[in-house]
Amino acid sequence: MEQVTKYLIIITSLMTAKLRFTESKNNAVPNTTRNYYPIPYINICDIIGRSSKIYCYCNNIDPELTTRADCWIFSEIKEDDPIWPNFSSQSGLEYITFNVRSENVLTFIPTKAISSLDKLKQISIQFGTIKRIPPYAFKNLPKLRQIILKSNKINILEKYSFSHMMSLSNLSLDENEITELNTDIFFDLPNLQILDLSFNNISLIHEGCFKHLDNLKELNLDNNYISVITKEMLEGLENLSKLNIRYNKLTMIGNLAFSDSSGLKELLIDNNDIEYVSERAFGGLSQLRKLTLSGNRLSKFYEDVLDEVRNLVILDxxxxxxxxxxxxxxxxxxxxxxxxxxxxxxxxxxxxxxxxxxxxxxxxxxxxxxxxxxxxxxxxxxxxxxxxxxxxxxxxxxxxxxxxxxxxxxxxxxxxxxxxxxxxxxxxxxxxxIDALPCPKEIMKSIEETYGHPVQNEIKVKAFSVAGRISPDLTIIILLGKLLY
Structure with a gap:
């Protein structure tokens, strides 16, 4: 009896141990299965087959080594297409380009493709039909430095289209169809230095639309339809160094129009329809070195227009x-x-x-x-x-x-x-x-009333006695002296 009891104890112990081992094994199955069968993805740098809508050419097909991708979009693709999440597999991407081959093939910013690329430094999209940039289109990209959106038929920039990008330094929106710049389009971009809005249809700039761009150095607005420029439009651009407003529809420059951009060094206003420049048009621009006004309709350029621009070296x-x-x-x-x-x-x-x-x-x-x-x-x-x-x-x-x-x-x-x-x-x-230059009657009369009858030798002494300065009136008197004696 005692031996039977011993066997029963041994059998019970073995059954208990087997049950515990089985439970432990069953509990380990999910982890083993998850690690052994990874989630499948498409390597966007190694797409094969004619059915794909996107082909990307990368500097390396190994996802861990890829830093550049040049992607071509050949046929229409939707915002919810399953291809977009596969870009997250290229975690090392720093530069990506989307080239669109046909109209209406890409009509949106592929936010789902790029939002997980936290090492991305530059993105370029060309020849799309995007029309509008929605709020936060480039979110979660802490290292993004440059955005190039050239020739995408962009018409509308919504509030916060470009916002909360701490590293962004260059934004190019040239050759689009933008008509209006509202406030808060550019928000919280502390390091933006170059903004290119050239070759658009901009006719209206709302006051304060650049007020958040404290460190902007260069603003290109050439080849648009801007007819008025005021200091309120340029509010917040105190560190702006270069402003290009060539080929617009400006007809005049009013007083202190650029005074909120006191750091300007280059001001390019060529090829507008400017007929009048007010006396203090360039007031406050003490650092300006280059001013170009060629190709306008100026019939007068008054003597005191440049009085406050003491560092100017180029005048066109x-x-x-x-x-x-x-x-x-x-x-x-x-x-x-x-x-x-x-x-x-x-x-x-x-x-x-x-x-x-x-x-x-x-x-x-x-x-x-x-x-x-x-x-x-x-x-x-x-x-x-x-x-x-x-x-x-x-x-x-x-x-x-x-x-x-x-x-x-x-x-x-x-x-x-x-x-x-x-x-x-x-x-x-x-x-x-110089002797052959005629003097208008009103000039001769004015000189004679001011200086009396000119004496040639005395005039020559006067004209060259002031070092480094030339008096227009005295040069006219020299001519009169030569004509009269």
């Missing part, structure tokens, strides 16, 4: 309607001793060949700046001014053909709507003897 007034310009109007530039190279460009204007331009001769003889000398020698004028009807861009047939410039901005040589002369009725100013 080519291709306007100026009949004359005084030395006082450009004195700020030519007397800038802080720069090794200065230049004032005045050719392609219907300037009258008279004594009001006599300062050009003296400045040409005294300047040590080659760029300025070259620009002065290209000035042409007409002996007998011809009228115009206000519609033509310039006095046709009055000017010499445009010569090439040693000018560091070669993009500024093309004047919009500029009527080039067909013959050489204009004359190079420096080829006309």
């Amino acid at each position: 007034l080519r291709g306007n309607l100026l009949e004359t310009i005084s030395y006082e109007a450009i004195r700020t530039v030519v007397e800038n001793d802080k720069s090794a190279s200065i230049a004032v460009y005045l050719d392609d204007n219907p300037l009258n060949c008279d004594c009001r331009l006599s300062w050009v001769y003296l400045l040409r003889n005294e300047t040590k700046h080659n760029a300025l000398l070259n620009a002065l020698e290209k000035i042409s004028c007409v002996m007998e001014p011809h009228g115009h009807d206000g519609k033509d861009k310039v006095y046709n047939k009055n000017l010499l053909p445009d010569d090439s410039y040693d000018y560091y901005d070669t993009n500024n040589n093309d004047y919009n709507n500029f009527i080039k002369p067909t013959n050489n009725e204009g004359k190079k100013l420096i080829n006309i003897p």
Whole structure:
């Protein structure tokens, strides 16, 4: 009996041990199964077959080594297509490009494809039909530095389209169809330095739309339909260094229009329809070094326009309607001793060949700046001014053909709507003897009333006694002296 009891105890112990082992084994099955059968994915860098809508060419097909992907979209793809989540397998991607081959193939930002790529530094999408950028389209991308959305037929930028991207430094939206810039499109982008909105249809910029871009350095708005510019539009851009508003529809520049961008060094306003620049248009721009106003409709450039712009070294007034310009109007530039190279460009204007331009001769003889000398020698004028009807861009047939410039901005040589002369009725100013320059009657009368009857020798002494300064009135008196004696 005692032995039977012993056997029963042994059998019971064995059964208990087997039961525990079986439970332990069963509990381990899920983990073993999960580790042995990983979730399947498509390697977007190794897609084979003609049925795929996307093909990506990568610098390495190994997902752990891939850093660049150049993807081509050949047929229409939806936002919920199962291909998009597969991009998350390429966790090392730093640069990705989507090239669209046909219209209406890609109509949205592929947020589902890129939102998990936390190492992404640059994304480029070209030739899509995206139309609108929704809020937070580029979320969860902490290292993203550059977004290029060129030629995507984008029309609408919604509130917070570009927001909460701490590393973004360059945003390109050129060659789209954007018509309006509202507030809070660009939000919380502390390191954005370059914003390119050129070649769009922008006609309306709401006040404060750039107010969150404290560190923006360059803003390109060229080739749009902007007709008005005010300081409220540029609110918050105190660190802006370069502003390009070429080829727009501006007709005037009002007082202090750029004063909220006091750090500006380059202001490019060529090829608009500007007829008037107010006295303090450039007030507050103490750091401005380059101002280009070529290809506009300016008939006057007042003497005090540049009074507050003391660091200007490049002034371009080519291709306007100026009949004359005084030395006082450009004195700020030519007397800038802080720069090794200065230049004032005045050719392609219907300037009258008279004594009001006599300062050009003296400045040409005294300047040590080659760029300025070259620009002065290209000035042409007409002996007998011809009228115009206000519609033509310039006095046709009055000017010499445009010569090439040693000018560091070669993009500024093309004047919009500029009527080039067909013959050489204009004359190079420096080829006309200074004695032959006539003086308008009102000028002669004004000089005589101010200085009395001129005495030639005394006038010469006066004219050259002030070092480094040229008086336009005195140069006119020199001419009168030569004519009278």
